[in-house]
Amino acid sequence: MFIIYYTKMNKIILRSLLFLGLLSHAQSPLPSIELKTLSGQFINTDDIASNNKLMIVSLWATWCVPCKNELDAVAEVYEDWIEETNVKYFAISIDDSRTSKRIKPMIDGKDWEFEILLDENSELKRSFGVSTVPFTVIVKDGLVVYKHTGYTPGYEDELYEELLKFSE
Amino acid sequence: MLTCFVFAQEETKETSIFKHFKNNLSASYESNTQWYLNDSKFGDFEEEEHLRSTNFLRLDYSISNQFSAGIQLESYAPENLLNNSKLYDKDLGVATYYLRYATKKLDITLGYFYEQFGSGLILRAWEDRALGVNTAIRGARLIYYPSNSIKITTLYGKQRKGFEVSDGDIFGVDAEIDLSKTLGILSSNSLVLGLSYVGKNESYTKADETNTTDIPELVNAVSARLDYTHQNFYTNIEYIQKSQDLRLNNIIPNVVTFSENETFKGSAISWTAGYSQKGFGVSYNFRRLENMRWFSERAQSNANNNPTNQLSVNYLPALSKQHDYTLANIYLYQSQPGLFIESYETPLIKAGEIGQFIDVFYNIKKGSFLGGKYGTKINLNMSYWASLASDFSDPTGIPYFVSDNLTYETEFINFKNKLYTDLNLEVRKKWSKRLKSIFTFINLYYNKSILESKIDNNSVRAWIGVADGTYKFGKGKSLRLELQHLSTNDDARNWMGGTVEYFFNSKFGLYVNDSYNYEDSKIDQDTKIHFFNIGGSYTKGASRFSINYGRQRGGLLCVGGICRPVSQNTGVTINFTTAF
Numbered sequence: 001m002f003i004i005y006y007t008k009m010n011k012i013i014l015r016s017l018l019f020l021g022l023l024s025h026a027q028s029p030l031p032s033i034e035l036k037t038l039s040g041q042f043i044n045t046d047d048i049a050s051n052n053k054l055m056i057v058s059l060w061a062t063w064c065v066p067c068k069n070e071l072d073a074v075a076e077v078y079e080d081w082i083e084e085t086n087v088k089y090f091a092i093s094i095d096d097s098r099t100s101k102r103i104k105p106m107i108d109g110k111d112w113e114f115e116i117l118l119d120e121n122s123e124l125k126r127s128f129g130v131s132t133v134p135f136t137v138i139v140k141d142g143l144v145v146y147k148h149t150g151y152t153p154g155y156e157d158e159l160y161e162e163l164l165k166f167s168e
Numbered sequence: 169m170l171t172c173f174v175f176a177q178e179e180t181k182e183t184s185i186f187k188h189f190k191n192n193l194s195a196s197y198e199s200n201t202q203w204y205l206n207d208s209k210f211g212d213f214e215e216e217e218h219l220r221s222t223n224f225l226r227l228d229y230s231i232s233n234q235f236s237a238g239i240q241l242e243s244y245a246p247e248n249l250l251n252n253s254k255l256y257d258k259d260l261g262v263a264t265y266y267l268r269y270a271t272k273k274l275d276i277t278l279g280y281f282y283e284q285f286g287s288g289l290i291l292r293a294w295e296d297r298a299l300g301v302n303t304a305i306r307g308a309r310l311i312y313y314p315s316n317s318i319k320i321t322t323l324y325g326k327q328r329k330g331f332e333v334s335d336g337d338i339f340g341v342d343a344e345i346d347l348s349k350t351l352g353i354l355s356s357n358s359l360v361l362g363l364s365y366v367g368k369n370e371s372y373t374k375a376d377e378t379n380t381t382d383i384p385e386l387v388n389a390v391s392a393r394l395d396y397t398h399q400n401f402y403t404n405i406e407y408i409q410k411s412q413d414l415r416l417n418n419i420i421p422n423v424v425t426f427s428e429n430e431t432f433k434g435s436a437i438s439w440t441a442g443y444s445q446k447g448f449g450v451s452y453n454f455r456r457l458e459n460m461r462w463f464s465e466r467a468q469s470n471a472n473n474n475p476t477n478q479l480s481v482n483y484l485p486a487l488s489k490q491h492d493y494t495l496a497n498i499y500l501y502q503s504q505p506g507l508f509i510e511s512y513e514t515p516l517i518k519a520g521e522i523g524q525f526i527d528v529f530y531n532i533k534k535g536s537f538l539g540g541k542y543g544t545k546i547n548l549n550m551s552y553w554a555s556l557a558s559d560f561s562d563p564t565g566i567p568y569f570v571s572d573n574l575t576y577e578t579e580f581i582n583f584k585n586k587l588y589t590d591l592n593l594e595v596r597k598k599w600s601k602r603l604k605s606i607f608t609f610i611n612l613y614y615n616k617s618i619l620e621s622k623i624d625n626n627s628v629r630a631w632i633g634v635a636d637g638t639y640k641f642g643k644g645k646s647l648r649l650e651l652q653h654l655s656t657n658d659d660a661r662n663w664m665g666g667t668v669e670y671f672f673n674s675k676f677g678l679y680v681n682d683s684y685n686y687e688d689s690k691i692d693q694d695t696k697i698h699f700f701n702i703g704g705s706y707t708k709g710a711s712r713f714s715i716n717y718g719r720q721r722g723g724l725l726c727v728g729g730i731c732r733p734v735s736q737n738t739g740v741t742i743n744f745t746t747a748f
Contacts, residue, residue, distance in 0.1 A: 109529020
């Protein structure tokens with residue numbers, strides 16, 4: 001009964017979803033969004049993409065425990081990743097004014113070597129169509145070639161396997 | 169043979185058109201469904217609709233390098249989830265849409281857009297689906313970059329009100345100037361200046377026609393902010409002033425009337441200073457808010473009718489540490505930004521808040537005695553928040569704050585009316601390649617009488633301890649165990665809680681969680697009751713499916729710094745999200 005009810009309610013949306021299912025594995029360009037640096041200067045994702053052949057863009061927040069676990073885990077192996085694949089890791093915080101003041105002391109306190117940028121009003125998050133963080137994508141030559149939502153312990157190994165597929 | 173060839177060629181052409189289309193389209197879908205059940209402890213679920221679902225479908229299409237367009241469909245069937253705003257009331261409707269033209273110099277949006285000036289204290293149009301908030305503005309926005317160091321934003325529109333828009337109009341201008349680039353300061357320094365203006369215009373008809381007070385239909389706010397970084401040192405300051413506006417007359421809680429004899433100004437100041445270097449970071453923050461609640465329809469300032477803060481022009485979150493653990497989320501500070509005069513039952517007056525917090529992060533190096541093989545990460549966080557010290561006066565001498573002539577004066581710096589303090593210590597330690605742990609200790613004071621407008625003199629002193637350990641078995645298999653305890657002799661007294669979470673691989677996991685208020689207490693809610701939850705999730709790429717069954721606490725629910733009262737409930741929750 002529950003299933004029938006549920007299907008009825010979502011009929012229209014589910015139908016369009018079926019159509020959209022055909023669109024999966026699309027290699028769309030990285031959305032063009034203005035972000036901020038930690039010192040308040042603006043920077044566009046286009047400029048980042050054109051300057052970096054292979055990069056990981058990861059949305060995170062200071063209040064998100066799985067995000068911090070992911071970044072802590074990657075931080076430990078980041079040097080090896082750079083050496084092997086020449087990747088650059090952009091950790092983009094979606095913290096708003098409630099918590100954004102914690103970002104700077106946190107990343108230094110944690111000794112993270114990532115490029116940190118701010119998406120204060122979740123513009124990039126919305127463009128990715130994401131409702132929860134962490135959300136991680138691999139961008140090659142400006143195209144989003146891999147997407148992943150969430151973090152579970154040990155996932156960084158899988159991310160690295162994916163990364164190897166796209167490095168030359 | 170020939171026809172075959174032609175057919176094949178056509179197909180290639182079609183495929184490439186489809187490919188082009190799909191490469192330029194991005195889509196996402198989110199569905200949240202709740203099925204409310206009767207509960208042996210709370211009793212039956214009393215509302216009519218037990219099964220409710222909210223759905224969001226968002227499509228963005230880039231037409232060319234400059235043009236893009238998008239639409240968001242939303243469905244609330246048969247109605248919005250429990251505790252969410254009833255303004256979102258359609259089975260299926262077009263919620264937002266836009267057409268955008270963007271080049272390096274110019275960025276124009278027609279339709280709905282989101283925006284934030286500075287930290288959002290003056291203006292923030294945003295979306296948070298978990299909170300059921302969407303304050304997008306429908307109108308036009310123009311962003312112009314005269315040079316690579318100056319950004320000017322102008323906008324006009326009406327704010328989203330469910331599937332309608334607000335009565336009031338909003339217009340704003342913001343200029344952001346990177347002075348370090350403009351003035352050619354060294355690269356180790358940076359100086360960014362921001363200036364904003366936001367106006368809200370809304371007609372007003374006086375209830376008392378004989379009243380001669382000048383009641384402004386246009387409320388103006390101006391702000392200035394500065395971000396300065398010098399090597400490892402950084403600071404940020406922001407100041408906002410809001411012009412005279414009416415205040416609510418709270419004689420009957422749900423009836424919206426305004427006090428027409430006096431109007432009041434508002435202001436906000438926020439200051440941060442910090443120092444950080446590799447392995448160590450510290451930041452100090454101060455904020456003072458006075459009469460800063462601001463809505464695109466003034467009637468929405470009645471919190472009884474609008475507990476979810478719909479149509480808010482600005483963003484005024486609580487600045488205290490945000491917690492993930494269930495017991496750490498029972499006594500949370502909620503910001504007190506508004507002028508609030510409650511003249512029913514026990515009278516209560518608030519004009520705003522003042523407070524500060526400090527954050528220290530330290531990484532004990534690998535190889536040292538305390539650092540061990542992998543290093544130890546420490547975070548210490550303290551906050552103190554108080555109600556503004558104010559003197560209220562009424563020339564007519566009518567008691568219980570019921571008179572429309574009431575005015576007030578506040579002291580600029582006075583921390584005496586303590587509402588909330590906390591001290592948080594978090595230690596993250598990795599023991600081996602497989603085992604990691606997080607220890608959290610919290611000590612807090614919570615002034616329940618004022619924060620929750622409760623009549624009796626009721627404050628809570630509590631401490632909370634959490635131990636959280638994760639063991640990795642390899643190949644994505646992992647086990648997480650979490651134990652929590654909350655100790656207090658006040659309110660609902662002691663709680664204990666725990667979570668067991670197991671991931672079979674990096675895609676599929678299950679968890680059980682329980683919070684148990686195991687002591688008898690004076691209050692009737694939450695006493696000797698288990699809040700048991702069980703659930704699981706499956707993730708593949710950018711798609712996630714999760715299901716949960718259990719009992720949710722009533723009271724204040726705070727997510728992302730915004731708190732609202734929720735009723736306790738038991739049920740099944742299903743979430744599905746995907747993005748292409």
